[in-house]
Amino acid sequence: MTATTGDTAGDRSGWAGHPRGLSTLFFTEMWERFSYYGMRALLILYMTAPITANGLGFDTARAASIYGWYTFGVYAAAIPGGWVADRFLGQYRSVFWGGVIIALGHFSLAIAALPFFYLGLALIVAGTGLLKPNVSTMVGSLYQQNDARRDAGFSIFYMGINIGAGVAPLVVGTLGQRVDWHVGFAAAGVGMVLGLIQYVLGKKRLQPALTRLDQAARAGEAGRVGVAEPPGFTAKEWKRIGAIGVFFVAAILFWGAFEQAGSSLNLFADRMTRLTVLGWSFPSTWFQSLNSAFLIALAPVFAWLWVSLGQREPTSPVKFTLGLLFVGLGFLLLVPAASMAQQGVLVSPLWLTGVYLLHTIGELCLSPVGLSVVTKLAPGRIVGLMMGVWFLATAFGNKLGGWVAGFFDTLPLPMLFGAVAATTIASALVLLALVRPVKKLMGGVH
Ligand code: GLN
Numbered sequence: 001m002t003a004t005t006g007d008t009a010g011d012r013s014g015w016a017g018h019p020r021g022l023s024t025l026f027f028t029e030m031w032e033r034f035s036y037y038g039m040r041a042l043l044i045l046y047m048t049a050p051i052t053a054n055g056l057g058f059d060t061a062r063a064a065s066i067y068g069w070y071t072f073g074v075y076a077a078a079i080p081g082g083w084v085a086d087r088f089l090g091q092y093r094s095v096f097w098g099g100v101i102i103a104l105g106h107f108s109l110a111i112a113a114l115p116f117f118y119l120g121l122a123l124i125v126a127g128t129g130l131l132k133p134n135v136s137t138m139v140g141s142l143y144q145q146n147d148a149r150r151d152a153g154f155s156i157f158y159m160g161i162n163i164g165a166g167v168a169p170l171v172v173g174t175l176g177q178r179v180d181w182h183v184g185f186a187a188a189g190v191g192m193v194l195g196l197i198q199y200v201l202g203k204k205r206l207q208p209a210l211t212r213l214d215q216a217a218r219a220g221e222a223g224r225v226g227v228a229e230p231p232g233f234t235a236k237e238w239k240r241i242g243a244i245g246v247f248f249v250a251a252i253l254f255w256g257a258f259e260q261a262g263s264s265l266n267l268f269a270d271r272m273t274r275l276t277v278l279g280w281s282f283p284s285t286w287f288q289s290l291n292s293a294f295l296i297a298l299a300p301v302f303a304w305l306w307v308s309l310g311q312r313e314p315t316s317p318v319k320f321t322l323g324l325l326f327v328g329l330g331f332l333l334l335v336p337a338a339s340m341a342q343q344g345v346l347v348s349p350l351w352l353t354g355v356y357l358l359h360t361i362g363e364l365c366l367s368p369v370g371l372s373v374v375t376k377l378a379p380g381r382i383v384g385l386m387m388g389v390w391f392l393a394t395a396f397g398n399k400l401g402g403w404v405a406g407f408f409d410t411l412p413l414p415m416l417f418g419a420v421a422a423t424t425i426a427s428a429l430v431l432l433a434l435v436r437p438v439k440k441l442m443g444g445v446h
Helices: 021-048 060-076 078-109 114-141 150-179 181-201 203-218 235-262 264-272 284-312 316-342 349-377 380-405 413-442
Strands: none
Touching (some): 021 150, 021 235, 060 380, 078 181, 078 203, 078 380, 181 203, 235 264, 235 284, 235 349, 264 284, 264 380
16 A cells, blocks of 8 residues: 555656556556457357358357347446446456456357356356456556556557457467467467466556545546436537437448457458468458557557647547447458359458558547547536446447358348448438537537
């Protein structure tokens, strides 16, 4: 325990003048995302692989449905997970036990028997619900309310997410596809264990943040509201909640397209794409790394772009419009690729590379903005709840994406991808028309 009140406002002893605890949380989330995305890269391929290839032999529709429910569950569990931390376990222990449960989930998947498969999925859902929202809350609590470093801290944290997510398919995917599915799942579990070890070793660095969370909880301002609190919103607050509602719907549509990375795009890579470059062959799961690689390369470019645009920086509703547009353009690019694949040729890996580039541009327009606009628009006493609502948009988006992927074998692919493109691009146009009214609802927030 530190002798002070736990004030880290002045702590600049960590990376780039940030509080020391940031690196601990960075590596915790990096390893958690390593396990999540590594396993996800294999999931639908394992489910649809024939039993003779040691897969589960599910048809694509069934596999996509399980994929949709699982990825829905992982994000929806953030709501009870945040609540459990606030009410019972506290943030530190929630993240710890969440990580333990996640690791057990991956090790359960490493056992080649169907009941252990379902048990593993359920454990990962529960564990991620405990870990993911609370590790983010802890990042926030490294800084005092008005600390200008907070946004930059979250950007560094988002890099950790993508380093984990980017490396995972190369390790877990390769082991799973080239050695044995279950070795891949075990490797995901090992990653989570490494994350847990450094989390426990780094506890001291988190102490000031934990003290601050503790004080906030005792003062009843932990940022999450109990159901007992009367809403009693003012007209202005209702308008802002209305604006969040519009962003919520747009986010569901965006993630519904984007999160097909692990399902329909993964299947497209595996079945319809040429997996060789200059005569050298690579596993199909490697495509899962492209989003993170592009994100790491482009995040600084976007940060620079928004700043350099100054007054002309697009407002949040415009950035959401761009997000939907780019994810739609990605699917539009898949239409000619899918038509060629229909002729029975394996298409060039450049097609999916282009798709992931467009999707990452969309993500950079929408995802960071979504998080911050929710915190800015939500009335202070329900900001925790509204954060949960933001994760819920990802959950619904994943479910929607799983539903779409369920048609992979039954609809002509150019039609399926074309429908996703048409829906997202049309929604972008609708949102563009709504920019002015939404700005009015936001009442001065950008
Ligand atoms: N890629 C980010 C993460 O894993 C965001 C995912 C999402 O919100 N859909 O945290």
